[in-house]
Each structure stands twice: as structure tokens, then as C-alpha cells.
Amino acid sequence: MKALNIFLKLSLLSVVFLACTKKENKVFFEGSTPPVLTSTASVTIVLEKDKKEEVALVLSWTNPNYMFNTGVSSQNVYYIVQIDTAGKNFTSPKLQEMSIASDLSVSLSVQELNVFLSKMEFTPGVEQSIDIRIKATLLNGTVPTYSNTLTLKVNPYLDFAVEPPGTPDNNYEDGELWVVGDAFASGWSNPLPSPYDVTQRFTRIDIMHYELVVEMAGGGAYKIIQKQGDWSTQYHALDGGTWEGGAFEKRDADPGFPGAPTAGTYKITINFQTGRYAVVRQ
Template identity: 30%
Template sequence: MKNIYKILIAFIGVLAVSCNADDVDNRPVIDAGTAPVLLTPKSDFSIVLTKDTEKDIATTVTWNKATYTGIQTIVNYTIEIAKAGTNFANPTTVSNTTALSKELTVAELNSAVLNGGFTPYQENNVDVRIKSVVGATGLPQYSNSYTIKATPYAAWANWGLIGSATPNGWNDPDTDLNYDLATKKYSYVGPLVVGEIKFRLDDGWATNYGDDGNNLSLDLGGANIPVPVAGNYTVEVDITNKKYTITKN
């Protein structure tokens, strides 16, 4: 009797393996078909983005659908941008969707352009294309591309440097601080004379930072930061963590 049970168990195991193998062999194969075709915006599109219109529609990106052979499944689309002429070596994602069009607000497009490393308040040549995949990441296909012109605005706070050590002294306007999207820090590289500096928001005294006397830390309304020797300096400010460094080059 035990032998009969063993034979039955072995038979069932072989049958199960055979069925699984058949399932794999008969599984539908999905292959790339035709790539999506970008329709709009085309290369004659140009826009100057402004903060006071950030809720307005900047443009509507439209494209023809991508096709895949085999079983029908959901196709996901990604709008990508890159610096013109780079062949999308380092693309930036603007938006993801399963639809065939996407309205982009001024704020959305501005954020994508800044994240792509483009310069604010300057006209930039921006390549746009569509990427399609089956499911989350499978079988990517890429559309044609168009080169649009976009002038983004700075979406970060306007921090500046003021004080007797700066080029403008204690007078308005402040010396602008550059913002680094990657590090989230502000910086100034240039000449300073013997004197003092502070950091101000929007060229006003309502929000200003100085030294708090504790290891290069900032405090709201803190003490003036001394510059004892004239020369070229690199000043870096981390507003979020209330830290700064000042280094003579």
C-alpha cells in the first residue's frame, strides 16, 4: 500500500511540473510594436514662465499611442526633457500617465526645467520626448523629439548677502546668492573687503540671519559675521539647517 501511495505522489509531482512547463511555453510573448509619436508642443513653441501665472496651463503635451504585440496590457507614458543636443543622455521626468495627453501648468513645467539643470531667467533650448513602457518598466520605446524654448523663473527663496564687506556695502540691493538644486544651499563666490556680512531674504530686514556664536550656526537676527581680511571668498549657506561657511580662496 505504501508503494502505491509513493507512486501516486510521484505521478502527481510529474504532472504538476509538466503543467507548469506547458504554462511557461504557452505564455503570451509581448514585443515592441510602434513607438509613440510626439505631436505637441513642436519646435516653434516658446514660453516665458512667471510665478504669478504658475497655476495657468503652460502647454498640453499630446502624442499618438505606442503599440505592443501580444497580450493587451496597460501602456505607461513618461514625458521627458533634456538639454538640447545631448541625445537624452540624462533625461528629466516631467510627468507620468496612461493617457495620450497631459496638461502642464506653469509651475509643473518650471519645476521640471529647473530640475533638468536649466538656467532661470534665461531662454533655454529644451528637448522633449515621450517614453512608453509596458507595465512599470518593460520594453521601453521612445518617440521623436522636438526642441522648445523655455525661460524658467527661480522657484527658490531670494536670499542675498549684505554688509560692509560686500560689493554694495549696507546699501540695497543685496549681493545675490546662487542656489544649488542638488545641495539645496546658497552660495557666493567673489571679492569681500574687511568688514561684516549678514544674510537677508528679499532685500529686506524682516527676515535676516547672522551668527549665533555657536560653530558657524545662524540665528534669526543674529550677530554680524566678521570678514577680517580682504580677498576672494566662497560663502555657502544652508538656510534649512541654519549653517554657513566662509572660506578665503
């Protein structure tokens, strides 16, 4: 009788335990359909600066229909337009990307497309081929899927990501640049005293490219100026830039470019076509 009571008690506990255990519903990703990308452009796109506000092309794509075991995803789908030099398989360091909200199309103006090509350092006035595709993801870039690739021919005009030094009336041929800051022996003196007005002056390679080989003190920061004694048309680093490189813009603002961590000779390269700078120890 005692054994029977124990058995009944254990059975009752088992029933209570099972009744209190919640049924777990797991969600599994089952797949998606690659977006189908189409374009309004079918011939060479000749980009002209005086038509920069006009539409260069319209890209459209289908919904990737992310599927889970619970049905079609109700999550937001995020899209990225990827543009690369034809044949680079979207692995080029000059790959350009543009984020789209949740739309299934985007209209690119002449200027917008030309800026992408400028950042890819395409030669103005020369026909070249680009590959375009759509990358679709869910939140935080999860489960990416890619569209088909379209190859288009483009002919860009001379443009820049950041306005170079000089004046537009002279086609920026009169541009000059200096570095000023406590990353150098000169400190923040502006105008630069002799001999720093010579040793901290950039060499102009062409309209879009400037270089300077200079001694850095180790630490500190600096700005790049167009005119001695004038801060109003300076260039400064954008957030995320390191002493080795990053993006910059033309504006009287902080932060400056971070100085190299250790003293030595460094080469600073400024690229106005891409809006990027690079610093390499010599």
C-alpha cells in the same frame, strides 16, 4: 504472447502520459510602435511667475500598441515625460522625469514647467532649448519604447524647488543657515553656544546656494536651521537621502540629515534651486 502484453501495456502508458501532458502556450513579445509626440507650443515659451497657474503647453502622444503573439497587449502602459537640455541625448544628470498614468496627454502649467527648469539650474530670464520625449513601458519598466524628440525654446523665471532661507519681501537676501546635531561637537544645542554659532554657520554663495566646511564627529545626524533657538523653519532630509547627498525639504520633521560615517572635515553644499544637498570629504 508475453512480449505482446508488455508492448500493449507500454503503449497504454504512453497514451495516458500524453493525455495528461498539458499543452504549453508561450507568449512572445513581437514589437511596438514608437509613440508620436506633439505639442501645442511652437514658439518660445516665456514663463512668468504671475501666470504660474496658466497652461504652458500640452503634450499629446499616440498609443505604442504593444504586440504579442496572442494579440495587442491588454496590460497597462506606463508613460514618462522626459525633459533634458537640448543635445544631451537624455543622459544628463539633470534629466527631469514626470510619470503619467495611462493617459495619452498631459497639461503642464507655467509653474510645473518652471520647476523642472529650476531643477535643471537654467538661468532665469535667459532663453534656452530643451528636448522632450515620451518613454513608454509595460509593468516594472519592461520593453521600453521612445517617442520622437521635440526641441522647444523656453525662458524661465527665478524659482526654487525648496524655499530658501530669509523672507520673500527681501528677495531672500537676509537668509542665514546653521547646522545643529550630534554629528558635530555641539550636539543638539539650539541655540548654538560659542564658538559653534560661528563654526557651524553656512556661507551664503547666492540666494539659492549655501556652503559650509565643518568638522564632523562621525555618525549621528543633524538638522539645518534658519534661526538660532527655532526649530519651526528647519530643513530635513527626505527618505532615501544618504550622508553623501539627496533631497531635502523645509519642515519641522524627521529624519535629519545623516552624519558622515567617520570623523573628519567635510563640505556641505545646499542647493535650494534643485532641492538637493551634497557632502564631500575635504
